[in-house]
Ligand SMILES: CC1=C(CCC(=O)O)c2cc3nc(cc4[nH]c(cc5[nH]c(cc1n2)c(C)c5CCC(=O)O)c(CCC(=O)O)c4C)C(CCC(=O)O)=C3C
């Protein structure tokens with residue numbers, strides 16, 4: 562069938578207190594994140610003993626994908642590698658090469674376009690192939706999936722569940738903030754930019770419609786970088802203040818910008834946002850991310866089948882299917898540039 566493996570490419574996170582600072586330094590190298598912000602984020606990780614759940618969540622999702630591949634009769638070993646921490650993508654791809662893999666598909670654990678959510682994974686692929694050298698396999702990244710019916714319906718069910726037992730709660734979709742300049746530069750040049758924030762808005766619209774939610778907001782979280790640089794706003798915590806001022810009594814946060822309940826979700830939402838809601842005496846619930854939902858493994862295998870079995874690309878939005886390129890090439894010249 563032409564592909565001998567699937568690389569699961571994720572962000573990575575520390576698995577012990579001594580790993581927190583070196584991990585954060587890897588994440589932020591060359592990105593102008595102030596040391597005070599790093600120290601603050603280190604504390605978030607130390608609240609959990611220096612262990613991010615992200616590697617465990619990825620391993621659980623991979624186990625589900627391996628089962629689904631086997632159930633569908635697809636013989637495709639899965640390798641796990643991260644951008645920022647062990648197990649590193651460099652090591653995974655070196656093992657693939659040693660195992661004789663010549664061509665592989667890559668599943669990035671991000672559903673969206675934009676520099677941080679898509680283009681940076683291409684840069685990882687390019688860097689890792691260069692590190693492995695001439696035996697590096699050809700790597701084809703799977704497409705963006707924010708508008709896939711399985712992604713949307715998993716979030717919609719989670720949103721419905723989160724609303725159970727919380728009367729009259731306002732739905733608030735949230736995604737990782739990025740610098741304004743990065744959002745403006747997202748998408749192929751000449752198409753108006755803002756592909757990241759427009760895809761987030763579209764995913765929110767699709768999930769809300771599926772869940773029967775008619776009123777909702779789209780807000781941002783986990784802002785980083787120096788304060789003088791504009792990032793996407795409002796922040797969810799400020800937005801909770803604003804909703805309180807309007808007399809809203811309860812909030813359901815739906816982290817549509819992420820695929821798993823990693824640290825940005827369990828700290829920034831379950832702790833900071835929930836804490837602010839509690840200070841106002843507001844009800845708060847958070848919708849689960851798709852990672853543990855059986856539809857997530859089905860989604861990954863369906864994306865694989867688009868390549869190995871000519872499966873139709875199911876999608877619910879009018880955005881073109883993007884992000885699928887070979888060996889880290891951009892979708893188009895100048896597509897999804899980083900922040901200026
Ligand atoms: C769009 C986006 C996603 C979603 C797409 C995707 O999932 O890929 C995402 C995911 C994640 N972000 C994560 C963690 C961090 N992100 C940081 C910093 C940054 N994120 C950014 C954007 C995004 N980030 C940006 C523009 C920065 C500024 C620096 C830079 O331009 O790179 C920092 C540095 C400290 C700080 O917060 O300042 C950390 C620790 C974790 C792992 C959590 C865990 O450990 O469980 C995950 C999944």
Ligand SMILES: [Fe+2]
Nearest residue numbers: 677737783825
């Ligand atoms: Fe991030």
